[in-house]
Amino acid sequence: MKTIKYLALTLAGxxxxxxxxxxxxxxxxxxxxxxxxxxxxxxxxxxFKRGNLAVVLDFDLKWISVDxxxxxxxxxxxxxxxxxYTDSDxxxxxxxxxxxxxxxxxxxxxxxNRGTVAFSLSQNDVLALYAGATYDYGDGVxxxxxxxxxxxxxxxxxxxxxxxxxxxITWQFTAADGRVFSAWSPSVCTEFPGSNCQIDFGVxxxxxxxxxxxxxxxxxxxxxxxxxxxxxxxxxxxxxxVEVDKAFLYSQYDPGGVPLSAGSYTYTAAGxxxxxxxxxxxxxxxxxxxxxxxxxKGNVVANVTTVSAGAIKLNLCSE
Numbered sequence: 001m002k003t004i005k006y007l008a009l010t011l012a013g014x015x016x017x018x019x020x021x022x023x024x025x026x027x028x029x030x031x032x033x034x035x036x037x038x039x040x041x042x043x044x045x046x047x048f049k050r051g052n053l054a055v056v057l058d059f060d061l062k063w064i065s066v067d068x069x070x071x072x073x074x075x076x077x078x079x080x081x082x083x084x085y086t087d088s089d090x091x092x093x094x095x096x097x098x099x100x101x102x103x104x105x106x107x108x109x110x111x112x113n114r115g116t117v118a119f120s121l122s123q124n125d126v127l128a129l130y131a132g133a134t135y136d137y138g139d140g141v142x143x144x145x146x147x148x149x150x151x152x153x154x155x156x157x158x159x160x161x162x163x164x165x166x167x168x169i170t171w172q173f174t175a176a177d178g179r180v181f182s183a184w185s186p187s188v189c190t191e192f193p194g195s196n197c198q199i200d201f202g203v204x205x206x207x208x209x210x211x212x213x214x215x216x217x218x219x220x221x222x223x224x225x226x227x228x229x230x231x232x233x234x235x236x237x238x239x240x241x242v243e244v245d246k247a248f249l250y251s252q253y254d255p256g257g258v259p260l261s262a263g264s265y266t267y268t269a270a271g272x273x274x275x276x277x278x279x280x281x282x283x284x285x286x287x288x289x290x291x292x293x294x295x296x297k298g299n300v301v302a303n304v305t306t307v308s309a310g311a312i313k314l315n316l317c318s319e
Contacts, residue, residue: 034065034066034070034181035063035064035065035070035072035173035175035179035181036063036064036066036181036195037061037062037063037064037171037173037181037195037196038061038062038064038194038195038196039059039060039061039169039171039196039198039199040059040060040061040199041057041058041059041199041201042058042059042060042118043056043057043058043059043120045057046201046313047201047202047203047204047313048123048161048201048202048203048204049203049204049205050159050161050162050163050203050204050205050317051158051159053122053123053124053160055122055123056120056121056122057120057121057122057201058118058119058120059118059119059120059121059169059199060116060117060118061075061077061116061117061118061119061171062111062114062115062116062117063075063110063111063113063114063173064113064114064194064195065113068113070175070176070177071113071175071176072110072173072174072175072176073106073107073110073174073175073176074104074105074106074110074173074174075103075104075105075106075110075117075171075172075173075174076101076103076104076105076171076172076173076174077101077102077103077104077119077169077170077171078099078100078101078102078169078170078171078172079099079100079102079121079126079129079167079168079169080096080097080098080099080100080167080168080169080170081096081097081098081126081130081165081166081167082094082095082096082097082165082166082167082168083095083097083135083146083152083164083165083166084164084166085137085149085151085152085164086151087137087138087139088137088138088139088140093138095135095137095146097130097133097135097146098130098133099170100129100130102119102121102125102129102169103117103119105117121169123160123161126160126161126167127147127160130146130147132145133145133146133147134146135149137149137151139151147160152164161203162203162317163202163203163204163205163315163317165202165203166200166202167200167201167202168198168199168200169198169199169201170197170198196308197306198306200306201313202313202315204313204314204315204316204317205315205316205317206316206319208275208277208316209275209276209277209295209314209316209319210316210319211274213295213296213297213316213319214269214273214274214275214276215269215270215271215273215296216268216269216295216296216297217266217267217268217296218237218266218267218268218269218276218293218294218295218296219264219265219266219293219294220235220247220264220265220266220267220291220292220293221262221263221264221291221292221294222235222247222248222249222262222263222264222265222289222290222291223249223261223262223289223290223291224249224251224259224260224261224262224288224289224290225287225288225289225290226261226285226288227259227261228251228252228259228261229249229250229251229252229254229259229260229261230248230249230250230251230283230288230289231251231253231283231284231285232281232282232283232284233248233280233281233282233283233284233285233286233289233307234246234247234248234281235247235248235278235279235280235281235291235293235312236278236279236280236281237267237276237278238275238276238277238278238279239269239273239275239276240273240274240275241275243279245267246281247265247267247291248265249261249262249263250263269296277311277312278293278302278311278312278314279310279311279312280304280307280308280309280310280312281309282307282309283307286307286308287306289307290304290305290307291304291307292304293312293314295319297318297319299315299318299319300315301314301315301316301319302314302315
């Protein structure tokens with residue numbers, strides 16, 4: 001026990017000598033330069049269209065050295081595919097069909113800091129990437145071809161991709177010094193201006209809410225994962241081109257000062273409304289904001305866990 005005590009005193013003395021200087025200088029860490037990225041959809045279509053193989057999605061990707069000290073020699077782009085289905089017990093489940101490389105830019109193909117590279121993706125590209133992919137859906141049959149699954153009867157030759165499919169594009173950068181930047185926390189990606197972690201998209205049946213489905217109660221179920229409410233962020237409710245209402249969670253900075261970790265709001269659309277849409281307006285902490293939107297028919301038309309500014313994508317296949 002004495003030995004431990006003397007060792008502790010010795011270490012304390014060494015620490016004191018290391019941090020005590022006659023000119024009161026502070027020990028300042030030297031941070032390595034970091035590389036962020038930003039991916040954007042540049043095509044008019046932001047999702048695949050069910051039954052329309054001609055729709056092609058176009059993307060731009062840039063690497064970003066905030067302090068301009070780092071540089072990149074290789075940019076790699078990947079596609080992940082997850083499929084929603086109902087398991088043998090009737091519960092919702094997710095089939096993860098894996099991640100595939102889709103593009104690599106090296107040497108002279110790599111742009112300068114904040115320059116962009118462009119690439120495109122079609123449904124036929126996805127079919128080629130995942131040709132022969134199998135998955136065990138847990139119904140006792142074993143692994144089967146994911147494009148010939150009786151649990152997804154709407155998937156056929158004319159509709160190889162359906163609204164239950166969710167896709168994510170991610171990227172990886174190799175720096176000139178050999179470091180690889182392949183994953184950042186959501187807070188770094190979404191809260192640093194002009195950067196993000198990924199691009200999410202899916203398969204839609206229509207871009208606009210059908211006129212016959214507009215009237216009625218639209219429910220917004222909202223969550224703040226940190227528990228202190230949305231701080232500036234809100235869902236704008238756009239009626240006939242004009243924002244008429246908003247859905248949000250109160251924070252300590254709003255009137256009343258009682259932050260909410262979760263809450264719901266209902267907007268009733270009148271029968272006279274001809275167009276209805278929703279837009280996300282950025283929060284100070286986007287990574288903490290999540291929400292679901294349920295239509296008057298009871299369909300969850302949006303289930304958003306990674307928010308981004310602008311029009312909110314809706315799944316209207318059941319509307």
